[in-house]
Amino acid sequence: MSDPTPVFDDLRDESDELDRLVAELSPGQWALPTPAPNWTVAHQIAHLAWTDHSALLAVTDADAFRGLVEKALAAAETFVDEGAETGARLPSAELLARWRQGRAELDRALRASRPGARFPWYGPPMSAASMATGRIMETWAHGQDVADTLGVVRAPTDRLKHVVRIGVRARDFAFGAHGLPAPAEEFRVEILGPSGDTWTYGPEDAPQRVTGPALDFCLLVTQRAHRADLAVRAEGPDADRWLDIAQAFAGPPGGGRSPKGDAE
Structure with a gap:
């Protein structure tokens, strides 16, 4: 332990x-x-x-x-x-x-x-x-x-790894919260941490993948920003759908945030 x-x-x-x-x-x-x-x-x-x-x-x-x-x-x-x-x-x-x-x-x-x-x-x-x-x-x-x-911009730290981990592990919960069946296969998730390390989850050869910087992934899974404003990318239809519904928190789906362009 x-x-x-x-x-x-x-x-x-x-x-x-x-x-x-x-x-x-x-x-x-x-x-x-x-x-x-x-x-x-x-x-x-x-x-x-x-x-x-x-x-x-x-x-x-x-x-x-x-x-x-x-x-x-x-x-x-x-x-x-x-x-x-x-x-x-x-x-x-x-x-x-x-x-x-x-x-x-x-x-x-x-x-x-x-x-x-x-x-x-x-x-x-x-x-x-x-x-x-x-x-x-x-x-x-x-x-x-x-x-x-x-109006404060916080410098991201490697503590974000905890948020990333919850977000990745909550994948199936997010699908279920939206009344959708969870994908049968694992995704490959590759997240670039603030210190330059890459945090990886899932099989290296998985056909469906999610990649991006840690800050953007955390903003996505906590629904603090819309995916359109973030540098998180998906390969594969299920992975792409996940980025629309991802949540790292328990409870019903949140309303999320609108794209920045909608506020202009």
Whole structure:
């Protein structure tokens, strides 16, 4: 079993990078609308704080987490937005402090977890490393919404490998979420990382392929940009269809983003 510590470190670093973006914002900037409909900067951070708390309960109190799942099932269409709305109503300093405290508690709980343990989640049970990987993906994606709102261009890091991996592994889920049968064969996926390494998945001789830079692939699978604006390419009809529907997140298909030309 590999040491999960580097994954926990990457989650800490990804969160710290976003923290630096919002730490000095004025109350007016916390209220700025982000690309996510009806969500301000405060909603984005409140959602992360809420999900970190959910993850903490999953790791430390399975019974309490089951209560959250029951609430989610009872209000599937509104549960996520309600969690974000509750936190977004807090004064910005209180929300920031709550997010910081929650992610610190989650970090300690993940690092203290028993090797090989699996924890309940809204989907299949997860290991501590998988839980941290999912939190990296969400932190990066919602951080992208904040960065776009503030006009900040973030330098991509090799932490994107976690997001890429989730996106690749979620291929069949994306097809199923759209009511489509999953392709029978694996795709070859070749992603160029920020440091120049190529991250590869699937058989080298697979006839259907997806290639592109890590940042663009992550923007695609988190639905933070339209594929028309990204340098991600597909060979083969199923691979091409995947790029239209890819998602790295659980739940129903998202609305995605419109091509930049549509906003002009």
